[in-house]
Amino acid sequence: MKVMVAMSGGVDSAVTAALVRDMGHEVVGVTMRLWGGDSDSGCCSVSEVEDARWAANKLGIDHVVFNFGDDFDRHVVQPYVADHLAGLTPNPCVECNRHLKFDRLLARAEALGFDAIATGHHAQVAEVGAARFRVGRGFDDAKDQSYVLYMLGSDALSRILFPIGHMTKAAVRSIAADLGLAAATKPDSQDVCFITSTRGREGFLSDRSSLTPGVVLDEHGEQVATVTAVELVTVGQRRGMGLSGEGERRYVVDVDRANATVRLGLAQDLLRPSVSLRGIVWPDEPLVDGAEVWAQVSAHGAVMRGVWTGDAVAWIEPQKRVAPGQSVVLYDPETNRHVIGGGIAK
Amino acid sequence: MTSVVYLDHAASTPIRPAAVQAMVTVMSQDYANPSGAHLLARSARRTLDDARARLAAVVGAETGDVIFCSGGTEADNLAVRGLSAAGGGSVLVCATEHHAVLDPATGLGATLVPVGRDGRVDLDRFADLCSPEVGLVSIMLVNNETGVIQDLAAIRKVMRKRSPSAVLHTDAVQGLCWLDLRTVASGADAISIGAHKIGGPRGIGALVVRDGVALQAQMLGGGQERERRSGTQDVASAVGFAVAAEATDQSRAAEVERISELRDALLDGLVEAVDGLNPTVADRSITVPGIVHVCIEGIESEALLFLLERHEVMASAASSCASGAQERSHVLMAMGVDPGLAGGALRLSLGHTSSPEDIERALIAIPETVERLRGFGL
Numbered sequence: 001m002k003v004m005v006a007m008s009g010g011v012d013s014a015v016t017a018a019l020v021r022d023m024g025h026e027v028v029g030v031t032m033r034l035w036g037g038d039s040d041s042g043c044c045s046v047s048e049v050e051d052a053r054w055a056a057n058k059l060g061i062d063h064v065v066f067n068f069g070d071d072f073d074r075h076v077v078q079p080y081v082a083d084h085l086a087g088l089t090p091n092p093c094v095e096c097n098r099h100l101k102f103d104r105l106l107a108r109a110e111a112l113g114f115d116a117i118a119t120g121h122h123a124q125v126a127e128v129g130a131a132r133f134r135v136g137r138g139f140d141d142a143k144d145q146s147y148v149l150y151m152l153g154s155d156a157l158s159r160i161l162f163p164i165g166h167m168t169k170a171a172v173r174s175i176a177a178d179l180g181l182a183a184a185t186k187p188d189s190q191d192v193c194f195i196t197s198t199r200g201r202e203g204f205l206s207d208r209s210s211l212t213p214g215v216v217l218d219e220h221g222e223q224v225a226t227v228t229a230v231e232l233v234t235v236g237q238r239r240g241m242g243l244s245g246e247g248e249r250r251y252v253v254d255v256d257r258a259n260a261t262v263r264l265g266l267a268q269d270l271l272r273p274s275v276s277l278r279g280i281v282w283p284d285e286p287l288v289d290g291a292e293v294w295a296q297v298s299a300h301g302a303v304m305r306g307v308w309t310g311d312a313v314a315w316i317e318p319q320k321r322v323a324p325g326q327s328v329v330l331y332d333p334e335t336n337r338h339v340i341g342g343g344i345a346k
Numbered sequence: 347m348t349s350v351v352y353l354d355h356a357a358s359t360p361i362r363p364a365a366v367q368a369m370v371t372v373m374s375q376d377y378a379n380p381s382g383a384h385l386l387a388r389s390a391r392r393t394l395d396d397a398r399a400r401l402a403a404v405v406g407a408e409t410g411d412v413i414f415c416s417g418g419t420e421a422d423n424l425a426v427r428g429l430s431a432a433g434g435g436s437v438l439v440c441a442t443e444h445h446a447v448l449d450p451a452t453g454l455g456a457t458l459v460p461v462g463r464d465g466r467v468d469l470d471r472f473a474d475l476c477s478p479e480v481g482l483v484s485i486m487l488v489n490n491e492t493g494v495i496q497d498l499a500a501i502r503k504v505m506r507k508r509s510p511s512a513v514l515h516t517d518a519v520q521g522l523c524w525l526d527l528r529t530v531a532s533g534a535d536a537i538s539i540g541a542h543k544i545g546g547p548r549g550i551g552a553l554v555v556r557d558g559v560a561l562q563a564q565m566l567g568g569g570q571e572r573e574r575r576s577g578t579q580d581v582a583s584a585v586g587f588a589v590a591a592e593a594t595d596q597s598r599a600a601e602v603e604r605i606s607e608l609r610d611a612l613l614d615g616l617v618e619a620v621d622g623l624n625p626t627v628a629d630r631s632i633t634v635p636g637i638v639h640v641c642i643e644g645i646e647s648e649a650l651l652f653l654l655e656r657h658e659v660m661a662s663a664a665s666s667c668a669s670g671a672q673e674r675s676h677v678l679m680a681m682g683v684d685p686g687l688a689g690g691a692l693r694l695s696l697g698h699t700s701s702p703e704d705i706e707r708a709l710i711a712i713p714e715t716v717e718r719l720r721g722f723g724l
Contacts, residue, residue, distance in 0.1 A: 033671035049671070066648050067671035111722035112652050 002026045003161065004109040005118045006101060007063065009051035011176045011183040012120030012164055018059050018179055019163040020118045028114075029056040029063040032105060034072035034096070035194045055181055068104055075099035077194060081208050084201075084231045087257030088325025092192050093148045093299070102149075102156050109159075116159045121145045124165035125157050126338050133157035134284055135339040137331075140168040147299050150329040150342035153283035202232055214260035216241050218250065219269060230255055233262050235323040236270060253321065271318040276311055277328055277343030287330065287341060294331040297322045297345070303336055351659045351704045351711070355543075355697030356490055356520060356637055362545035362593055362698070365586040369547065372582040380579050381570060394581045397588035404591040405518075405537060406528030407554045413561075413571045414579050414587075417551040418519035418540030422446035424553050424564050424575065425515040425536045426484060430454055432560035433513055435481015440467055440496070441680035447484050447517055448676070458680075459485070465494035465627055465681050469504060476508035483514050487521035487531060491677045491693060492626050493637025495525070502533035513559055519543055519551070523594055523697070524602060524634035535559045539591075541583065545698055546590030550583035597698070605696050606635040612694060612705045613638050619713040626683065626691070638694040641683060642716060645690035648672050649719055657711035663691045 005017040007029040021027045031052040049065055056063035076095045083090035101119060109117045122138030123146045133154045138144040152160065164172050169188075176184035195204050205211060211229035218224045225242030227233055233240075237252045241264065253265035275297070287293060287308045295313045296303045306313035313328065322328060322345040329342040352360070376393045378386035399409040415421050427450050430437055437456035439447055442465060457475055462468050467485060476483075483505060485496050498516055505512055513535040518527055523544045531537050536559060540551035555561050555574070567576030594601075613630070616623055622643030627633050642650070647663035651672075654661055663672045678688040694708065 064652060065671040067673065069671075070674070107722070108646075108649055111649055111719055113656075 001115040002028075002113060003116050003118050004105070004112070004114045005029050005061075006105060006120070007031050007052040007056060008120070008189075009048035009055070009183065010120065010189055011181065011186055012122070012169075012172055013052070014055035014059070014120075014181045014183045015172045015175050015179075016118050016120040016161075016163050017056065017061060018175065018181075020161065021059060021061055023163075027061045029059075029061050030105070030109075031063070031065050032100065033065055033067045033069055034100060035077070036069050051183060051186075055183055058179070058181055066105070066108065068100055071104050072096065072100055080192075081205060083325050084205055085209055085257070087231070087255050089234045089323035090325045091148070091299075091327045092194075094151070094327050097148050098151045102152055102160070106156060106159060116161055118161035118163055120164055121149060121162050122165055122169070123149050123162050125160060125162060128284065128338065131158065132284060134332075136165070137337050138162075139166045142300070143169045144300070146331075146339050147296055147327065147329045150327065150339045151281050151283065152339075153281075157283075202229060205229070205231060212257070212260045214262055216262045216264060219263075219265045224264070227262060230257055230260050230262060235321050267320075270320045272315070272321045273318050274306070274309070274312045274314040275319075275322045275328055276346040277313070278311075278346050280311065280341065280343035282341045284340060292333040293340070294333060294336040296329045296331065297326055303331065349658055351657075351707045352699065353659060353661045353694040353696065353704065353708060355700070356493075356693065356695035357662055358542045358548065359523075359545055359697040360699050361542070361547060361586070362590050364593060365546050365589045368589045369582040369586040372585045376581050380581055381568060390581050394579055394584050397581070397584040400588040401539075401552060401584075401591050402554070404527070404588075404595045405522070405539065405554055406526075406532060407537075408557055410572065411554045411556055413553045413555060413574050414584055415551055415553060415565075415571075415575050416549060418444075418517070418538055418543075419446040419551075420565075421519075421538035421540065421551045421553040422484075422517050423450050424561070425517075425538055425555075426450040426454065426482070427564050428553075428561040428574075429513055429515060429536060429555075429559070430482050431562040433481045435512065436477075436479050437482045437484070438472075438475055438480055438512075439484040440486060442489050442492075442494075442677040443484065443486050444490055444517055444519070447486065447515075451484060459483075461680050463682050464629060464632060465489060465492050465677070466632060467496055467501065469500055472501065473504045473508060476504055476512075478509060478511065480505075480509040480512045483509065483512050484517070485514070486517040487525065487527075487537075488518070488634050488637075489677060490520045491637075491675060491691075492639045492681075493520070493633035493695075494627055495521070495530075495632055495634060498531060498533050520634065520637075522591070524598070524636055526595075526598065536561075541587035541590055544590045544594045546587040547583045550580055550587050552587070594698075601698065602635055605700065608696055608700055608702065608705050609635045609638055611702070612696075612708060613640075615705070615709040616640060616712060619709060620716050623716075624687065626678070626681070636696045638696070640692050640694075641678070641687045642690040642692060643687060645716055645719055647689065647691050650690070650692060650715055653715045653718065654711055657707070657715065659708055659711045662693050662695075 003020050003025040007013045031049045053063050076092050080092045122143040124136035126134045126136035135146045135149045137146045214227050214230035215223050216225040250264040253269045254263040289310045291308050294303045305316045326345045332338045376390040378390045380391040380394045398412045402409045402412050439451040439456045441458040515536040516534040517538045519540045522539050537554040542548040565576045624641050626639040
């Protein structure tokens, strides 16, 4: 097979390339240049491309660079800014996978004569029937990335390899060290690739829009603090509200972007009986109403039990409100190992 | 016959065997530091200055005008920063300059001179921008992406009237191969050239600065190159540069004719074979023969180049950034080329090793590849 391996410059994708090569496939490493601006490490800076190229050289495989910067801006960065301005909490990595890695790159790989693409995600391709595939959780629970891959259906998954999905991160690093890959000891990438630690979300968003100062109201409607930007406040957030920390813990229970108001409440005020979804995708078959399901509401968060009601998950036990804009990913009720669908919290 | 169809001469052209031979001799014999005082050093110095004189003759300058440096990029940086620092005044540069001019000029707050759809400086707009306060004008002789030749004589004429005290720099890195700088660049006060675009080695170039034009050194140290560019000179590369320049100069008239024929065959063949293929500059007479630039509708350059490589055709699109990714071309944007169309840019550049067989193979590979990609809607 001819396999295009997406190489970010990190250890996971370098080992992925090595494993695909050792399976006997014809391999070309590809680094997508997505973001041209400042970055701590991320997936996109020139030095990351150099790291990927070095790894490819070390492995004796060809390496090319594709510039998908315009698509990344259109499908990831602009919606990220727009969502914040609308008071939502977006998952840019989900959108990058949806539009860039497993759409743009997959289509280009096919046009260029490749049979499949491989990435270094900690996830697995689970065969659940004849030519039917689902995203399975990565073997390493702490690194599992199935959450950000929930949009992948059988058609895409039949052309995708996740060669390190059955391994622990420690095993991946060990292989990298054995192969003499410099990335072996590179720290894991964190957070959003285009947000820098020095300037943060606030710096990024303030360059692209004007942020709105807001007032913070307690559960009685009394103003207790102010914030410099309501766009940066997330439902469920506890820190950064200018509270003394005395008394019972207060959480953000609502962000009213239009009125520049953040409302606080007690933990129980955050609880909701369900979460409604939009942009629902069923990579395989839709869940029938009334079916039980496991739902995960953040990349590495807890998994909660619920019942599918057609456009919402009704929790068995009330759960903390999911920040609007976050992806809610549904896993099979039997094993909680396979993604069966997902959507975005309203 | 080589198995590869090399159509990327404007990026770097194969080194001429005569240059290699000359360099090997110098490397093994004139290894001393040309700034030294002893016998071997003086020999190296003589070799260096002989190369300097030969290069000066090819560009129509005095021997002392030639400042050796690390390449076209350094020459451009030295020109923009050094001329501006020494002469003062505001800076005007063409919007389609190479980044080696554009970036240092932007750092100095330069104003961009617009070009027309044909890529040439809009002389009326240029005249409007020229004022007595302008201290430096930098207009590239030949554009590295499109091959468009600027009329430096016309530029100089406008400057004489409107900005009489300004100096004119030209990036002639892509020009030296195809044009006689003794005539076309005679009006320029400073000229950037590089060796590896004419069959010399990479890693050496020169800024030619006419006598009496003030220049502030940007590289400080031992005061080499008459205190205008410090750093021990690479004598062997200077000799390789001079040999390549003389060979280019001597064969230029015949090569222009030969390559023009190949260019016409290539471009005519492509226009006929590929629907939606647009020559970026309609008038071939205002481009050098070595550069064919087209934009192909509904095609992405990166995908096209990847597949052409599988046909053993080596070409390029716009300019590549440091990562190797293809970047959106500021040159095409300045010319007003539709951004969608610019995404399908293809630069095929010819040079001294190009053959009719290269053209034949390219004329098979490119239409096939475009057809395949269109089949995938990419």
